[in-house]
Amino acid sequence: MAQAAQAAQGPQPGWPVTEAEALAVQDQLRARVEYADHSPVPGAPCTLVAGVDVAYDDERDLVAAAAVVLDAATLEVVAQATALAPVSFPYVPGLLAFREIPAVLAALEQLGSVPGLVVCDGYGMAHPRRFGLASHLGVLTGLPTIGVAKSPFLFRHAPVGERRGDSAPLLDEGRGRGECGPDGDEGGDEGGEEVGRALRTREGVKPVYVSVGHRTGLDAACAHTLALARHYRLPETTRRADALCRTALRAAQGT
DNA sequence: GCGACAG
DNA sequence: ATCTTGTCGC
Numbered sequence A: 001m002a003q004a005a006q007a008a009q010g011p012q013p014g015w016p017v018t019e020a021e022a023l024a025v026q027d028q029l030r031a032r033v034e035y036a037d038h039s040p041v042p043g044a045p046c047t048l049v050a051g052v053d054v055a056y057d058d059e060r061d062l063v064a065a066a067a068v069v070l071d072a073a074t075l076e077v078v079a080q081a082t083a084l085a086p087v088s089f090p091y092v093p094g095l096l097a098f099r100e101i102p103a104v105l106a107a108l109e110q111l112g113s114v115p116g117l118v119v120c121d122g123y124g125m126a127h128p129r130r131f132g133l134a135s136h137l138g139v140l141t142g143l144p145t146i147g148v149a150k151s152p153f154l155f156r157h158a159p160v161g162e163r164r165g166d167s168a169p170l171l172d173e174g175r176g177r178g179e180c181g182p183d184g185d186e187g188g189d190e191g192g193e194e195v196g197r198a199l200r201t202r203e204g205v206k207p208v209y210v211s212v213g214h215r216t217g218l219d220a221a222c223a224h225t226l227a228l229a230r231h232y233r234l235p236e237t238t239r240r241a242d243a244l245c246r247t248a249l250r251a252a253q254g255t
Numbered sequence B: 001g002c003g004a005c006a007g
Numbered sequence C: 001a002t003c004t005t006g007t008c009g010c
Helices: A019-032 A097-109 A133-141 A218-228 A236-253
Strands: A048-057 A062-071 A077-085 A117-120 A145-149 A167-172 A193-199 A208-212
Touching: A019 A133, A048 A097, A048 A236, A062 A097, A062 A236, A077 A097, A077 A236, A097 A133, A117 A133, A117 A218, A133 A145, A133 A208, A145 A218, A167 A208, A193 A218, A208 A218
Parallel strands: A048 A117, A117 A145
Antiparallel strands: A048 A062, A062 A077, A145 A208, A167 A193, A193 A208
């Protein structure tokens, strides 16, 4: 079924060290994001969907990543892998990807299968510069990706309906350092550009925040999220990856 | 200048 | 993210 492996390599040569370098990398990679949908049919039998997540121990300079592959229809685990790496970047809102990606890539590489979609714990297009960790991971792997976050970051949205499946546009009203300026059409009618969606996956529970990463459309991203979050607020992919990376980190700490 | 700010 | 006990409810 699964295979748990580990790797302990440092950040790649050329990995950004300063914020300015990281910003430059984002600006360069952002042009390679593809917005046409190439993701699988949501919930289709025998298609593979992966979830990735990381856990930190800054004290010991350690980050543990996990990648878990599920059957999109049954939500059963098909494969999983973990990887350890040194913390490659400090936490800076807007530059999260530089902290998570090296370890996540290592975990994905040790997977025995190639998923048709990768679900990230965070944002994709819903990012001050439209290049969140889901976008970043997508460009580096070429895989369709989406971001499903637990809080709205710097965006706002109208109240979301109470039933499962209800949603409201996530709007960028122009904060954070991204863009400002009075020119250009923001895409939306009033209130800013739609960068994602606040989506209710469970009745009476706080919504999740979905945005497009690479090679996936927003409608498809929401459909995938709903198909993966049938039992809990968060997609089964992120729940499984979260549990696995915590276990991997504890195991590493006891070493 | 100050506060907010995915994980 | 992480530090942390019990508790109310399906």
